[in-house]
Amino acid sequence: EVQLVESGGGLVQTGGTLTLSCAVSGFTFGDYDIGWFREAPGKEREEVSCFNISRNTTYYRDSVKGRFTVSVDNAKDTVYLQMNALKPEDTAKYHCAAYELCGRTGYYAMDYWGKGALVAVSS
Numbered sequence: 001e002v003q004l005v006e007s008g009g010g011l012v013q014t015g016g017t018l019t020l021s022c023a024v025s026g027f028t029f030g031d032y033d034i035g036w037f038r039e040a041p042g043k044e045r046e047e048v049s050c051f052n053i054s055r056n057t058t059y060y061r062d063s064v065k066g067r068f069t070v071s072v073d074n075a076k077d078t079v080y081l082q083m084n085a086l087k088p089e090d091t092a093k094y095h096c097a098a099y100e101l102c103g104r105t106g107y108y109a110m111d112y113w114g115k116g117a118l119v120a121v122s123s
Contacts, residue, residue, distance in 0.1 A: 001025075001026050002025070002026035002027050002098075002112045003023075003024070003025045003026050003114075004022055004023070004024055004095075004096050004097065004098065004112055004113060004114035005022070005023045005025075005114055005115075006020055006021065006022050006094065006095065006096055006114045006115070006116055006117040007020070007021045007023075007117060008020040008021050008117060009093075009094065009117030009118045009119050010118075010119070010120070011120045011121075011122065012086055012119075012120070012121055012122070013121070013122050014086065014087060014088060014121055014122065014123050015085055015086065016086050016121070017082070017083065017084045017085075017086065018082075018083050018086065018119060019080055019081065019082045019083070020036070020080065020081040020083070020094055020096075020117050020119070021078055021079075021080055022034065022036075022078060022079045022080070022081070022096030022114060023076070023077065023078050024077045024078065024079070024096075024098070025077065027098070027112075029074060029077045030053050032053070032098035032099060032100065032111065032112075033050055033051060033052050033053055033098070033099045033100070033101060033102040033107075034050070034051050034053075034072075034079045034096060034097070034098060034099070035047065035048070035049060035050030035051065035096070035097050035099055035102050035107055036048040036049050036050070036070070036081050036094055036095065036096050036097070037094075037095055037097060037107075037113075038090075038092035038093065038094045038095070038119075039092055039093050039095070039116070040091060040092035040093070043092075046061060046092075047061060047106075047107050048060070048061055048064055048068065048081070048094070049061070049064065049068060049070050049081065050070075050099060050102035050103075050107050051070050051072060051079065051102075052101075052102055052103055055103075058070045059102060059103065059104060063089075064083075064090075067083065067084050067085045067086075068081060068082065068083050068084070069081075069082045069084075070082075079096060081094070081096075083119070086119075086121045087121060088121045088122070088123045089121075090119060090121050091119060091120050091121045092118075092119060093116040093117065093118050093119075094116060094117050094118075094119055095113050095114050095115070095116040095117075096113065096114050097110045097112065097113035097114070098110070098111050098112040098113070099111070
């Protein structure tokens with residue numbers, strides 16, 4: 001059974017830091033590009049970042065560049081999203097997902113995703 005399980009969400013003040021974890025199981029870690037998207041009430045889903053395994057490259061949406069960082073622990077099959085300098089507009093449920101491909105032009109074929117972790121940033 002494929003599972004992506006997020007953890008690490010919470011409430012933080014503006015300018016604070018949170019690190020989300022995504023534990024992956026049920027498929028070979030290198031078979032998919034692993035990314036993050038977020039959903040907030042009244043807003044469209046936003047793709048936040050994605051780690052392209054074959055290129056060893058991470059892509060970020062413009063609004064989080066310089067603040068968010070993705071890291072990977074291959075031994076633990078876990079992907080992390082460190083979020084610094086958080087802003088109220090970052091408030092959302094964050095999901096990790098397995099894409100067949102992600103790159104500069106977009107994220108394609110999201111095959112699996114987790115239930116999400118809530119991030120709330122107070123002003």
